[in-house]
Amino acid sequence: MKDYLKMGASCAVRSIRRAAGLEKHSESVRSDASELWNYLVRFTPAQRRLRRGQLKDYSGLHVSPEAEAETLALREMARAIYGQRYEYMSFATNREVVHVFETVLDSLAGRFERINYLEIGSAQGLSMSLMGLLLRQKRRLGRLVSVDPYFDDGYVEGQRSPWGKSGVSQATDGMREGALRLYESAGLDVEQRRTTSLNGLRELIAEEARFELIYVDGYHEGLTPAVDIGLSLALLADNGVIMLDDHQWPDVSPLENLLRQHSKSIVRNWKIAAFSANLHGEVNDARVEAPPAREAEKVAT
Numbered sequence: 463m464k465d466y467l468k469m470g471a472s473c474a475v476r477s478i479r480r481a482a483g484l485e486k487h488s489e490s491v492r493s494d495a496s497e498l499w500n501y502l503v504r505f506t507p508a509q510r511r512l513r514r515g516q517l518k519d520y521s522g523l524h525v526s527p528e529a530e531a532e533t534l535a536l537r538e539m540a541r542a543i544y545g546q547r548y549e550y551m552s553f554a555t556n557r558e559v560v561h562v563f564e565t566v567l568d569s570l571a572g573r574f575e576r577i578n579y580l581e582i583g584s585a586q587g588l589s590m591s592l593m594g595l596l597l598r599q600k601r602r603l604g605r606l607v608s609v610d611p612y613f614d615d616g617y618v619e620g621q622r623s624p625w626g627k628s629g630v631s632q633a634t635d636g637m638r639e640g641a642l643r644l645y646e647s648a649g650l651d652v653e654q655r656r657t658t659s660l661n662g663l664r665e666l667i668a669e670e671a672r673f674e675l676i677y678v679d680g681y682h683e684g685l686t687p688a689v690d691i692g693l694s695l696a697l698l699a700d701n702g703v704i705m706l707d708d709h710q711w712p713d714v715s716p717l718e719n720l721l722r723q724h725s726k727s728i729v730r731n732w733k734i735a736a737f738s739a740n741l742h743g744e745v746n747d748a749r750v751e752a753p754p755a756r757e758a759e760k761v762a763t
């Protein structure tokens with residue numbers, strides 16, 4: 463009898479979860495039920511949107527067999543360095559993220575022979591390595607540059623996330639060492655610039671660097687996302703692609719909205735939104751010509 467009740471409860475919880483769009487479920491009815499309770503009662507609409515995106519079933523999403531193989535290889539290399547915490551602060555090997563990376567690279571095919579890739583915020587090096595491996599596999603690998611300060615004591619973030627809770631991110635020197643080891647084991651030549659995006663991007667602009675692909679995944683709060691995106695646009699090749707991470711965060715979302723209106727949307731999921739930007743079409747950098755000198759007005763006699 464008890465077992466029948468349990469089965470009934472489990473079926474009910476799972477079908478309501480499915481109806482709410484929460485496709486992935488755990489092994490325990492209790493955690494399914496508490497997720498459902500949070501989702502229906504405690505979450506704000508923004509939190510619900512995010513959670514629904516995270517819990518969706520992406521197993522049917524297209525990813526090429528080559529990209530799948532690179533992702534598996536990367537997981538193994540990362541596990542050997544970081545153990546079970548190999549995806550701390552990263553969702554890079556999630557199928558929906560790999561799909562975004564591949565779609566973006568496909569959209570750049572034919573336009574650029576080599577892709578120079580700039581990443582703002584690399585943490586353990588997962589997204590940088592995955593992009594590098596995919597580019598190498600597609601024979602279009604150019605320069606790989608990562609800008610990340612790896613602050614000595616980590617940094618606090620999250621107060622202005624959809625969850626409204628801050629925490630300390632442990633992206634410190636040790637993590638930088640791990641990222642460098644990962645690049646090495648993947649055989650990727652990554653230029654790691656240990657500085658903030660503000661300094662790093664200014665330096666790259668002064669060096670007249672150009673990137674066909676830029677991933678903005680640094681600090682997501684305050685004016686930092688606006689600065690990162692603005693300076694990145696100055697570094698982006700015409701018709702290059704800019705990817706915004708955590709675009710549903712309140713200080714990123716208005717910028718995502720702006721790009722959606724003024725550039726071409728390539729692909730988007732709960733985490734990343736990618737746009738192809740043609741700055742010559744969208745930025746007014748034309749000089750204002752001085753109007754021709756007007757003839758002296760004739761004085762009526």
Ligand SMILES: C[S@@+](CC[C@H](N)C(=O)[O-])C[C@H]1O[C@@H](n2cnc3c(N)ncnc32)[C@H](O)[C@@H]1O
Pocket residue numbers: 551552553554582583584585586587588589590609610611612613617633657658659660679680681686
């Ligand atoms: C979410 S993690 C990046 C995850 C990585 N892109 C991935 O998917 O594997 C964010 C990173 O941003 C870095 N970061 C924080 N503040 C920054 C700043 N002002 N400029 C550049 N990077 C920053 C952190 O050190 C951290 O490594």
